[in-house]
Amino acid sequence: MTTEALIEKIRQLAPAEYNSIIVDNAVTIKKHIYGYINASVQRVEYRTQRISAAIDGELKSAIEQITSNNGDRYVRFPSRIIELMKEAPAYSSESFFSSMKNKMSEMINGGREVDHHHITLTMENGNIAKQQPCFAIREECSVMNCPKCEGSGYIEQTNSNGVSEKVQCPDCKGRGIVGKLTFFTPNLVERQASIIRCLTGNIEGLKFNIEADGATINGTSYKIHLGERRRMLIHVGGQDTEDFDSDILPYLDFVRDKVGDDNAIEDYFYYMLPCYSFTYRNVITSELHLGLLVDPERQPALILNLEGSGKKLVSSVKDSFKSIGNFFGSISRSNGFKDKEDLRRTLRLLIAVAVADGIVGEEEKKTLTLAIRGMEQFTGNEQEALVQCLGNSDASFLTKEDFSFNRPENAKETIVRMQEMAEADNNVHEAEREIIERLKLSI
Numbered sequence: 001m002t003t004e005a006l007i008e009k010i011r012q013l014a015p016a017e018y019n020s021i022i023v024d025n026a027v028t029i030k031k032h033i034y035g036y037i038n039a040s041v042q043r044v045e046y047r048t049q050r051i052s053a054a055i056d057g058e059l060k061s062a063i064e065q066i067t068s069n070n071g072d073r074y075v076r077f078p079s080r081i082i083e084l085m086k087e088a089p090a091y092s093s094e095s096f097f098s099s100m101k102n103k104m105s106e107m108i109n110g111g112r113e114v115d116h117h118h119i120t121l122t123m124e125n126g127n128i129a130k131q132q133p134c135f136a137i138r139e140e141c142s143v144m145n146c147p148k149c150e151g152s153g154y155i156e157q158t159n160s161n162g163v164s165e166k167v168q169c170p171d172c173k174g175r176g177i178v179g180k181l182t183f184f185t186p187n188l189v190e191r192q193a194s195i196i197r198c199l200t201g202n203i204e205g206l207k208f209n210i211e212a213d214g215a216t217i218n219g220t221s222y223k224i225h226l227g228e229r230r231r232m233l234i235h236v237g238g239q240d241t242e243d244f245d246s247d248i249l250p251y252l253d254f255v256r257d258k259v260g261d262d263n264a265i266e267d268y269f270y271y272m273l274p275c276y277s278f279t280y281r282n283v284i285t286s287e288l289h290l291g292l293l294v295d296p297e298r299q300p301a302l303i304l305n306l307e308g309s310g311k312k313l314v315s316s317v318k319d320s321f322k323s324i325g326n327f328f329g330s331i332s333r334s335n336g337f338k339d340k341e342d343l344r345r346t347l348r349l350l351i352a353v354a355v356a357d358g359i360v361g362e363e364e365k366k367t368l369t370l371a372i373r374g375m376e377q378f379t380g381n382e383q384e385a386l387v388q389c390l391g392n393s394d395a396s397f398l399t400k401e402d403f404s405f406n407r408p409e410n411a412k413e414t415i416v417r418m419q420e421m422a423e424a425d426n427n428v429h430e431a432e433r434e435i436i437e438r439l440k441l442s443i
C-alpha cells in the first residue's frame with residue numbers, strides 16, 4: 001500500500017474528513033492481518049452410569065448378551081433395559097464390585113477413556129445425531145447368583161419361637177440373581193465460537209464486534225461475507241481426517257481454547273482481513289491520530305481517530321512530523337485555494353520562508369516533494385518547477401509576480417500561514433519577516 005493509494009482511498013471513503021487530513025509520507029503504513037475464524041464443532045461427551053439390581057429372567061438374558069459379546073468393549077443395547085434395571089429391586093452390596101473396576105469406571109466418566117473414534121455413533125445427514133444408542137461397557141457388566149442366598153432366593157433363619165424357617169433373601173428380594181449394568185449414552189454437544197485476532201499483535205483501541213451477518217469495527221459497520229463452512233476435522237465413525245486450510249492453522253490453538261480440543265467434527269468459516277494502519281494529522285486541531293484502512297481490495301472501510309491512539313503517537317512520531325508538511329497539505333485541499341495561480345504563489349512563498357529559515361532538511365524536502373507531487377491541480381511540469389524551488393538556499397527566487405494575488409483573502413491566508421511557519425521554531429528570521437512584510441504591503 002503506497003501513501004498515494006492510501007490517500008486516494010481516504011478521499012473516496014471519507015470525503016468529508018479528507019480536507020482536514022494529512023497523511024505524513026515519512027510514516028510507514030503498517031499491514032496487519034486480522035484472522036476471523038468461526039468454528040462450529042460437534043463433540044461427544046460420555047457420562048458413565050452404573051445400576052445394580054436383583055434381576056429376573058429377561059434382564060439376566062439381556063446382560064448376559066452384553067457380557068458374552070467377546071469382540072467389542074462397548075456393546076449397544078436397548079435403552080428399555082435401563083428402565084427395567086431402575087424398576088428392579090436395588091442391590092447395593094459394595095462387595096459386588098472390585099476396586100479395580102470401580103476405578104476404571106471413574107476414568108471413563110467424562111469421556112477421557114472413551115474414544116468416540118471407536119464407537120459407531122448414529123449419524124444424520126453427515127452430522128452426529130442428537131439421539132444416540134446406549135453403550136454398555138462389557139467388562140463392567142455382570143450377572144451372578146446372589147452371594148447371600150447363593151441363588152435360591154431364600155435364607156434360613158430362626159423365628160421367635162426357636163423354629164428354623166425359610167424367608168425371602170433380603171439382598172435379592174427373592175430373585176436369587178443380581179446383575180450389574182455399566183453404560184453410557186453419548187451426548188452430543190454442539191458449540192460455536194469466533195475469534196478475531198492479529199498474529200503480529202492486536203492494534204490497541206481497535207474493537208471488533210462480530211455479528212451473525214457482519215461486524216462493526218469501532219462503530220463502523222463492516223460486512224464480513226460469510227461463505228460456506230468447510231469440514232476440516234472428522235474423528236468419527238471410523239474416519240480420521242484433518243484437512244485444515246493453511247490460513248487457519250496458526251489460529252487453531254486460540255479456537256480450541258474456546259471450543260475444546262477433543263471434537264469429533266469441526267467445521268470452519270474464516271475471513272482474512274488485511275488492515276493498514278497509518279498516522280495522520282488533523283490540520284484543524286493539529287492533533288496526531290491513528291487511522292486504519294480495512295480490507296481495501298474487497299470491501300474497504302476507513303476508521304479514523306482510533307480511540308486512545310492520539311497521546312501515544314504524539315510522543316513516538318512527533319519529531320518526524322514537521323509543521324511545514326501540514327501547511328502544504330491543508331492549503332492544497334482548502335476550498336479557498338481553488339485559484340491555481342494563487343495556490344502556486346502561496347506555495348512558492350511558503351517554500352521561500354522555509355528555505356530562508358533553514359529548517360528544510362532532507363527529510364522535510366522529501367515530504368514536501370511528495371506533497372507537491374500529490375497536488376492534482378498542477379501538471380507534472382508545474383509540480384517539478386515547485387519542487388525545484390526547494391533547492392534554493394534563500395528567497396531570491398521570488399519575483400514580483402509571487403506577491404500579486406488574484407484574491408486578497410488568499411494573500412491574507414498565506415500571511416497567516418507564513419507567520420505560523422516562521423514562528424514554528426520560535427525564532428523569526430529577518431529574511432522571513434521581510435517576505436511577510438512585502439506581502440502585507442501588496443494587499
Ligand SMILES: [Zn+2]
Pocket residue numbers: 146147148149150151153154169170171172173174175176177
Ligand atoms: Zn439373595
